[in-house]
Amino acid sequence: MPRLSLKRLWAMARKEALHIGRDKRSLAMAFAVPAAMVLLFGYVITFDINDIPTAVLDQSQTSQSRNLVDAFRSSGYFRITRQLASDAEISPLLTRGAVRMVLVIPPDFAKHLAAAEPAPVQCLVDGGDANTASIAINYAQAIVTSYSATAVLKGRALPVPVQVESRVWYNEDLKSSNMIVPGLMATIMMILSALLTSLTIAREWERGTMEQLAATPVHRLEVIFGKLLPYLGIGFVDIVLVAVVGGVVFAVPFRGSALFLVVTAMLFLVGAQGLGMFISAAAKSQFLATQLAMLATMLPSLLLSGLIFDLASMPTALQLISLAVPARYFVVVLRGIFLKGVGLRVLWGQALGMLVFAAAGLTLAVRAFRKEIA
């Protein structure tokens, strides 16, 4: 077993830190990009639907129908942009996309209500964006139900046989930013880490400095670990940065243990950066390395990590593939820490997955890196 030297490892780390510090562009990328991505993704990816453009055809024109329309308006989910006069106007509006929904209240609405008979109203929804459509329908349903209740009760208490009292845990306001931002940390760190480290070894081969280095007694492990250290440091700062931006800008709560976050984050970084170095050592060309790094990290982390799209609803094949996506585990951990306040006891499975990932990343990197020219 060759003697490993901490001094040499530290020398490698210090040198790498100097390189990073003197490369303004990489530095900007390392710190500005995560912050920018959080802001961008946080604002852009939102499942909260508000202000759905709506048109109303009130054929009843009674105080009851107007109350119903008010209920829709004041919910905040719908924005009444026009009042229609006839149903001939409905089709062109929806086709054009001028409105996403049309609320039709038939002429005998008030009469039915007064007679304690079912009083149907119609919601016509633009199904082009199926997601928004189904959410809109749900909102409409809820508004109408609540209106029905008040209409019927008129101050009297009415026992309802079964009632659902729903309470949303961890994310009471169902803010999608709470769902996105913690998980986003995983995606950002995965992509950024792999990108940053994918250059380091390939660059030295291309510039000829690796040939020189290879002729010294430095050990492969010293090179890999030495190079890893400064990037781990950067990763750590980035994690804190994202957490702070998330908390400050999006008011994402932090209910768990900071220590657990740091430990799992470091595990994740080791794996992601190890992967980057593996790509760098295998590709030996900076251009190829960056392409591969992007390919290996971007799509899987965005699509198969559970960040945006629910894993459980995906076809089995994809779910199996997602088991190999490291970000998947980290997303669960992050949501757990930020929103649920849980720790190792609950998340041990994910933590184990990340440990495996870290080990795999490092092993790949060490094996792929050879101190030989050919």
Added chain:
Amino acid sequence: MKDLRLDAAGSEAAPIPNPQSPIPTTSCAVEVEDLTKKFGDFTAVDRVTFTVEPGEIFGFLGPNGAGKTTTIRMLTGLLQATSGDACVAGLDVKMQTEAVKQRIGYMSQLFSLYGDLTVDENIAFFAGLYGVRGERLEARRAWVLRMAGLEHHHGQLTAELSLGWKQRLALGCAVLHEPPILFLDEPTSGVDPISRRNFWELIYSLADAGTTVLVSTHYMEEAEYCHRLALMNRGRLIALDTPANVRRLMPEPLLEIVTADGPGVAQALQGRPGVTEAALFGRAVHVTVENAEAAARELPAFLASRRLPVERVHTIEPSLEDVFVALVRREGGAVAG
């Protein structure tokens, strides 16, 4: 045009024909006046003035950092001069930079050829850049391949050629469009002695056909092949003349000490009073001294006292390298760093 390739029997290889096409007569080949380049506070080239005659082989010598490459870059339009005038191939470099580029060939220190293209593809590429087409392209292409010795290897990847061949191909590509002026920046660095001589024979044949060649080099013997030399140091021109005349500029007498322990002798003479410089020259030591007779008397005794073997001490005519070093030293040494 015969080249210097000789085999043991003493017969030469067949001459390489150079298809003559009219080279535009120009009012100046290269005329430089007070050319200056400053990078912030640092003056890289300081009021350099010289003229190169058409068909001349003009050599640029100087230590690293003297300003040779910067000067060449200004003349080829790659760098804008801070002040001064330069006329190349009859055109003002500052005013007509792009037109100048059509009239010159340039072979840079770092290779201009694409390793992942074949020989043919590189030729085609450069032909395209300079607008060499049709029949003319065919003729020039054949000439380049023949000149570089690559007729049977024109489909080979350039990266697979060894250095000497790449140099010749690069030269060929630089003159595809038959420019009247050719700039070569250290074209034979690292090339073996045989290929170097072959390369120079090519330069000679181009010059014989009327091309003006400006070449920078670190090989002092190659400097001897030039018609005239410009010696630069710290951005300034410190000598401008034929090689023979430059050799006469030697400021101090030169002794040669033939010895079996060159390094030992050189080391022993460092800093000795009366000795300006003691340097290894092959196995011998060249010593620049203040007074030849005095040194010829004293040194053998001194060296003997140090038990250093001395076969012979005699005055010699300085070579260009000796003069080069002495002149640069007199001008305050090379630009440090």
Added chain:
Amino acid sequence: MDALTIEVAKGALFGLVGPDGAGKTTTLRMLAGVLPPTSGDALVGGVSVARDPEGVKHHIAYMAQRFGLYNDLTVRENIEFYADLYEVPAPERPKRIERLYRFSSLGPFEHRLAGQLSGGMKQKLSLSCALVHHPEILLLDEPTFGVDPISRRDLWLIVHEMVAEGVTVFVTTAYMDEAERCDQVALMNRGRIIALDTPAALQRSYGGEMVAVRVSDRRAAARTLVEVPGVRRATVFGETIHVTLDARRTGWPAAERALAGAGITVLETADAQPSLEDVFIDRVGEMPGIGDSGLGIRE
């Protein structure tokens, strides 16, 4: 690269010369343990290159042909880095670095980024980094490539001082005058060693007798001389021509007559010893690497 057998004594200066593509860099890389040999072995500092390439590295310092240091680190940072890699003890360092600065005149540029140094200074920096840990064996791949004559002299002064201190130096070079100073020279072509001896012995092995002549028109003279029977070769060397004759006594007068007949004035004639470059040209032949098998293979 084909079967190579060499033995270099401790403290010797060994030169490897040959045309580009001959295999010099490949050889050096194998000795440095950064390129595994296909077959055969080398013992460097007593350690097998094939079985223990990492072990070799404790005994050597390698200077690659291409500048292998970090352009975005300063002179000092590069040297300290290499001192760290070889674990040079801290108390030793100031003295060693001081000495290196004196050799190389790099002192005033301690804090300059390596990328901003001129070619000659870069090579001196590379050499300094190689020497900081006092290696037993120094492997230098064309250390004077692209370096001006002044810096070349400085570099060689450093190398010679190392040799004087007992360091074994193995150097490849394209400069024949540098090869002449080596204790032993190996001449390589197309992956094989074609000659291996002391420079003096190699020069003695040169076939024919040599006259060095200065003339009024070198190229015309060379062309004329080559036609003269008895003249084996006429090679231009700067301002002189080295004329190789079967026999000087009989051959030279004929040559002189030929020159006169061609209207060329002879300025100076002298008997000459063939230089190593002459030997090189003699052995390697006209077009190094080219022949029936095609172009020289790039290393």
